[in-house]
Amino acid sequence: MGRHSLPDPPRAAASGPRPHARRRTVTVATALVLTIAGGTTAAVRGGLLSFGASCRDQAVRLDLAASPDIAPALKTAADRARDESITSDGRCLDIRVTARDSYEVADELRSGGKPEAQVWVPDSDVWVQRVTADAASTRLTRAGNVASSPVGIATTPSAAKSLGWPDRTYTWTDLAGATLQDDRLKLGAADPSRSATGLLALTRLTTATAAAKDGGTQAAALAKLLSQRTVDSDSQVLATLPRDDSGTERGNPKRNQALLLSEQSAYAHNASADGGERLRTFYPTDGAPRLDYPFTLVDEARLTTDESRAALRFMTLLDGKEERALLTDRGFRTEGGGASQALVTRAGGRAPQPYDDDPPEPDPATAVQEALGVWTITVQSARITTVVDASASMTEPVPGTDRTRMDVTKDSLLQALATFTPEDEIGLWEFATRLDGNRDYKVLEPTKRLGDRVGDSTQRDRLSAAFNSLEPVPGGATGLYDTTLAAYKEAVSSYAKDKFNALVVLTDGVNEDPDSISRSALVSALQETADRERPVPLIAIAVGPEADKDELEQFAEAAGGSGHQVSDPSQIQSVILKAITEAGSQS
Template sequence: MGRHSLPDQYGAGASDPRRRARRRTVAIATVLVLAVAGGTAAAVRGGLLSFGSSCQDDPVRLTLAASPDLAPALESAAKRAREADLTSDGRCVAVTVSAREPYKVTDTLLAGKDPGAEVWVPDSEVWLQRLTATGGTADVSTVGHVASTPVGVAMEPTVAKSLGWPEKTYGWLELAGAALRDNSLRLGAADPARSATGLLALTRLSTAAAGVEGGDTQAAAMMKALSQRISDSDGQVLDTLPRDSSGTEQGNPRRNQALVVSEQAAYAYNTAADGDRSLDFFYPKDGSPRLDYPYALLEQTGLTTDQSRAAIRFMSYLDDPPQRRLLERHGFRTSDDEVPDALVAGAGGSGPQPYAEPAARPASAVALQETLGVWTITVQSARITTVVDASASMSEPVPGSGRSRMDVTKAALQRALATFTAEDEIGLWDFSTKLDGAKDYRVLVPTERLGDRKGTGTQRDRLSAAFGDLAPVPNGATGLYDTTLAAYRAATGSYAEGKFNALVILTDGRNEDPGSVSRADLVAQLERLTNPERPVPLIMIAVGPDADREEANRIAEATGGSGHEVSDPSQIQSVILKAIVEAASRDGQG
């Protein structure tokens, strides 16, 4: 799990009485030698001797921001370290532990603000990936991992038994399906935008759904249902269980009977509750993702060399057997190979549930970002108009694919369409030059609710057909500026309250219409149309080698949006979802 053994110079802590005795002998001998030499006074003045003092007089002080579930164990370890006079380079290590929600620390770092800590132990690498994915400048160095815990589904015993626990095993899709099939089983989770537990589980669910026919639509429907029972944090989700064991709240529709939580969370709940209130724990057979508690140094806080060495010394101390046992008593795993039966039993686990199976392979940063994007538009519902470049250059081949830019773009848009629900409003324009009289653009499918039916088909059917019919215009140039202004004016003029509104423009080139509005005038007009109270971020995606990412970004930023560049149109879906997450995050912070 990335644990590190340190050189002896880091390991000179005072936990061993024999070491303390040896140090006292050396100190006495040094005093005698200096006294005989007549240099005692000078030694005292020079700081070589300190009569009646200890290393606690001048400790290396560290503030450690820890995930709330881990903070109590680390506070106990920090207290032990102080009592044992744990040292780094001869100075005591004084660690103060502060419980901080990882998403709040992440937001602070992304904002370029001081998190008020030199060391950070979030519950998952997910948060460090988010710093990178969103282009953050935070200087964070991961030097190891403290513990781990798998993520699964905890249930009230009567509900678990009705599903065949512990003999019957389920995959993520089956568990979610059982919970969301009807109202007989109420499943809660923490908000994936604020919880690594929720995001990791949701990504596993999405991955499982991708392997079955119609899985994307099924996953989106499950997300929509799950969003109705979301809590802000992992701690709060446990509060949604019935408050007593008398059965009086079992029928309360506001109370959950099953939760997506970590093994450690279930352990903490069970060990703190009466036996009748304990939970049973399902370990999905297709793999439990895990929280991995990275130990990170926050360089931008002005971390000194002494603090850095002391922080690493404390991490090494956490790997000592007594501290590992302390972590296990708090419900954490400290080994990938050995799973204490008492820990699993305390969490509500039992055989033949696959609790000892290796954790599922970590989801890629792209997969996590896509899941979060789908979650954002699923929960909030979206109103998005997509504008696609139909200039002649879209017929250029994509190297290694055997298909044109337009063909690959259409396929990516079809995949993206599958992630939206019937409540979302999606529309389609295309553009080149003079497509509709003097206009460079035309409306192919007006932006309407996907579930709306006209004639024999739905809006989704019409969009799917329109995507399939997209084609480059022979000799068509790129009328980018006029199209952008017209589309943005339409998007802001038809703003839908309570939805995530956005305009997505895909182009593989620069503006080629000499009679269009200038870029400076375009940016100025976009800024005038932008209303922070009714945000409509422009997401402009530059596709291929001829597109200008810098220009795309300058134009999009005028609306609070963002510009992106993809070398391969197949990346379009991922980029759209990533941009939606970023825009929604900025809107939420504002």
């Protein structure tokens, strides 16, 4: 798990010396504590490992916010430390644990808020990454990990039997295919925008399907199907299962036969089944992502030395034999313990399901962000107008390839198009200078629903053809300002209620039309046009070194959007999905 610990002092309940293998984990946390203390000698003389009832007179009080699934175990450990007068620098530990959904704490921290807690244990590092990616967020310091739990698919017994459990194994692609092809297997999940379990599984599913032919379309279809069977949070998802497996609710369309679920959640559900039907768990053969419960200091700079040391002291206590037992008894895996057969069996796993495989490398942050972007536009449906620079500079080659900026841009846009569903509305403009009389822009395809039929083809077909037909205009300059304002006014005036509305502008240069409005006039006009009741964030993307990202950011922010820069046009799809996710989370 990557957790590090200090040696524990003798305790009455201890059963002999700790194995040598556990001692090798004494590294980073030790260094952190001793650095704060000013050295090993100071730590020892300061009473870091001392005991005594008198320590309660000046106990170190810390508030710890924890994911609801792990909070009870941490509370029991904190109560035990308090009852046994465990100390840091001669002062008792007084740790108060509060259960809070990880997404709620993350949202608070991203806004720069200062929660009461000095320590945060979310269920996954994806929340920490989301917070630390924003410069305006409250600062977080990772100190280690408390536990882990792999994420797979848990099913009712009848569904498991139809899927061949436990003898038949599946990849994420196989499981996605089973869901898409067989309407009888109703797959549910907690909202990936609020659940790390849902998001990690969705990332694996979309990444796996994206590699196949028409993968983007399949990924979008899977996300759309899943979105129809999600609930707000992890605490609600188990309630979507049938009340029993006798068939009395088998025809109820609101009930799920399979869930994206952590091993620990399946374990806890089965432990409370009281003789009833228990879930069966599939562990995908291409790797089950894991919840990793990072132990995180919140705004460490505001903590006193005593608070920092006490927090790390408590983290190292969680590596003790009794504390690890608290975690495993509740269905969590701990460092060095491997996959307990008893734990897996209670969670619904059984060989040959690959439950004891080493966890895969975590998905890159970009993959997680893309999956969340696909989810955002899938759940809400989107209305997006794309405005593409067709000036002569788009003929410039992309370094390291034999392709032009326009060639790679078209490919990236087509990949992005594949992630949208028939309910989404997408349009395309191109711009240079004087493309349509005195106008610097031309509407190639109006913004319409992709599933709409236009003659013998659909809007998706027509849009794909329009993307493919994009070509740089010989001698064309960059008419950026007038085009941006015209497209934004059109997007606001044609706003679609109950959809995610946005304008995407891609350019590889700066404004070159001497007859256009000025930058300051553009910013003012965008601010006047923006409407809180009809929000249309402007996503401006600078492609290549000649584009001015700072300029794009200035007028994008005036319209409630964001500016981005890519050195390679192939990155456009990722940037669009990331920007949509960010804008969607603020709407």
